[in-house]
Amino acid sequence: MARAPIAERLTAQALAGEPLGSPEAVAERLLAVQGQDPRGARLAVRARTEGVTAAGVDRALSEDRSLLITWLNRGTLHLVRSEDYPWLHALTAPTHFAGCRRRLQQEGISEGAGEKAMRTIESALAEEGPLTGRDLRARLDGAGVRTEGQAFIHLMFLAAARGILVRGPMLGKQHAYVLVRDWLGQQQPVDREEALAELARRYLVGHGPADDRDLARWAGLPLRDARAGLRAIASALKQREDGLVELKGSPDPAPLPPPRLLGAARKSSARTKCW
16 A cells, blocks of 8 residues: 655655755755745755754854845745755746746836836846845946836846846845855856756655645746656656555655644735736
8 A cells, every 4th residue: 555655755854754954955955945035945945954043044144154035936926045056046946937927017117217226236246246135226227227016027037037136145134146156156057957957856855745736836936847856856756556656765754743833825926926
């Protein structure tokens, strides 16, 4: 009889078994942690670690530069390791452009105004960064770019999709934006096939067992891409009786844990993404 995957998924997600040792270890295990709510992201780390504080997460974001938050995967904010940003961005950003253009048009932002906003944001961060969202809104207002309603957040989303900016350091209690090239260095080209294989492997490490539809939904990619990634690591996969796959050598499920306080799982909406 096929066993229920609940215990295995809790173990994969580090909610059961031995706690992890650092915020970076959580991001490595899960690949991308929902980051719409900064407190929720910190709670997600806390639930999977022992002895890690919010200050430790902030230090990883600000001083170590080992973590960052930006729009990835399904078009929502995610906490990821800085070293995973280049290939995750290369895979997922192209899926956002059409929807983002449409949302900007709905907000009254023409293509020309959008390009002016990108130049303004890049120039401001290059000359003055890091800057908070309030700072960047003021720079856009000063340049005559409309920021009312949801225009501002969609402009920031576009800048993130273009690979211009990410949320890097904390400035007091505010999460500030930085230029990708200044914060992480010049980005190198990404091999798409290798990236899809890494996506499939890392997803199963932190979320398996699963199937191709689970992966596609989580990553916000077409089903064909999820299937290509799984095919690329087929020799490392074990087919289960329930139709799911898992990595060979996956750890045995740990005992079910006591109740844990988790970060909020917020649904995507037009308020938080260019969709």
